[in-house]
Amino acid sequence: MTSDEAEAVFKRVLPAEARAVAVSLADAPSEWPLPPELKKAKASRVREFIAGRWCAARVLALLGVTGEVGRRDDRAPSWPMGIAGAITHTKALAAAAAGRLDGLGIDVEPVLSNEALADLRVTAIDDDEWRVLGEDLAIATAVFSAKETLFKCEYPRKGVWLDFTDAKLVSRDEGQLVFRVLGAERAVRYALEHGHAFTALAV
Numbered sequence: 001m002t003s004d005e006a007e008a009v010f011k012r013v014l015p016a017e018a019r020a021v022a023v024s025l026a027d028a029p030s031e032w033p034l035p036p037e038l039k040k041a042k043a044s045r046v047r048e049f050i051a052g053r054w055c056a057a058r059v060l061a062l063l064g065v066t067g068e069v070g071r072r073d074d075r076a077p078s079w080p081m082g083i084a085g086a087i088t089h090t091k092a093l094a095a096a097a098a099g100r101l102d103g104l105g106i107d108v109e110p111v112l113s114n115e116a117l118a119d120l121r122v123t124a125i126d127d128d129e130w131r132v133l134g135e136d137l138a139i140a141t142a143v144f145s146a147k148e149t150l151f152k153c154e155y156p157r158k159g160v161w162l163d164f165t166d167a168k169l170v171s172r173d174e175g176q177l178v179f180r181v182l183g184a185e186r187a188v189r190y191a192l193e194h195g196h197a198f199t200a201l202a203v
């Protein structure tokens with residue numbers, strides 16, 4: 001999957017006022033200011049961080065926003081005032097999205113293997129959700145991804161640390177997964193393309 005292909009999918013699942021940028025880890029800059037805890041991290045982790053922050057900087061430029069994406073005490077990204085955004089990455093690609101919104105989350109995951117799904121059934125998808133998603137491997141990946149997206153969207157807004165079991169899949173239709181979380185329902189948009197699940201939630 002190329003960065004252009006990833007950007008195109010995110011643009012379809014995000015609202016019009018949001019912007020998205022993706023980059024292959026191999027094509028990202030080799031240097032970027034690093035937080036102290038990453039100065040001795042593995043090279044792969046450093047590449048992921050740099051690629052994600054480069055994408056975030058590009059997104060802010062597309063929005064015409066000055067400033068940069070900082071780092072909170074809990075290591076989550078800190079976006080400029082009035083901007084909501086999120087960063088995601090795989091082992092090969094990073095992406096960021098942002099907009100003038102109350103909250104925004106994105107995630108991308110390679111479609112799960114049967115072995116990975118077995119682990120996920122224990123930690124992130126219960127029997128009721130398994131029935132709702134139709135026991136479909138690709139949709140299961142989207143559900144896992146959507147729960148990551150929910151966390152990225154809601155945590156900066158409400159300061160509540162969500163576990164996988166805190167978001168309950170209640171229904172799905174073409175391109176949308178509906179969860180009950182924090183006493184409300186949230187509809188996470190998704191797409192299954194290029195062997196990956198893409199998810200996005202904007203509030």
